[in-house]
Amino acid sequence: MRFRLGRYVIILTLIVLTAGSWAKGPKPVTGKQFDSAAQAALAAMKRRAAELNIQGVAVVSFAPGDTIQAWSSEMAVVGHMTDHTNGDKGNNLLAIAYAKASEMANTLKDSGTSGHTPMTGEFGWQGGVMEQTARGYIIVAFSGGKSEDDVQVSKAGLAVLKARL
Numbered sequence: 001m002r003f004r005l006g007r008y009v010i011i012l013t014l015i016v017l018t019a020g021s022w023a024k025g026p027k028p029v030t031g032k033q034f035d036s037a038a039q040a041a042l043a044a045m046k047r048r049a050a051e052l053n054i055q056g057v058a059v060v061s062f063a064p065g066d067t068i069q070a071w072s073s074e075m076a077v078v079g080h081m082t083d084h085t086n087g088d089k090g091n092n093l094l095a096i097a098y099a100k101a102s103e104m105a106n107t108l109k110d111s112g113t114s115g116h117t118p119m120t121g122e123f124g125w126q127g128g129v130m131e132q133t134a135r136g137y138i139i140v141a142f143s144g145g146k147s148e149d150d151v152q153v154s155k156a157g158l159a160v161l162k163a164r165l
């Protein structure tokens with residue numbers, strides 16, 4: 001009886017001691033981890049854009065936690081940041097990429113797919129993809145090509161970030 005009681009006490013102690021580590025969840029992403037992952041993701045996006053023969057701007061972001069209250073982001077110009085194919089006015093591709101990312105932060109869906117009427121500052125254009133992970137939200141956007149090409153470039157960045165964050 002004494003041996004069994006001792007065994008139960010040891011088992012119970014181990015359960016109590018390890019329960020705290022279970023409740024903590026995954027470790028937060030450090031700035032250094034994000035920077036390294038972001039550079040790799042941007043490089044993958046540049047390669048995919050080159051394969052598709054498009055230029056523009058790539059944006060990668062990570063928002064820690066269950067809700068989006070803050071994020072870290074990096075961007076890279078892939079060829080050019082603006083274009084003037086839209087008449088005299090032109091397009092600010094960096095602004096468009098961040099608008100796609102902002103829309104995803106608001107809707108928690110890939111850009112242009114939420115079905116809601118775009119708010120002021122949103123365009124409802126496709127080209128950004130996102131995914132929630134155990135550590136937070138990964139948000140990736142590209143602007144510069146046709147929407148379907150922008151999505152393909154963004155998916156290349158998302159795949160890298162998912163693997164590294």
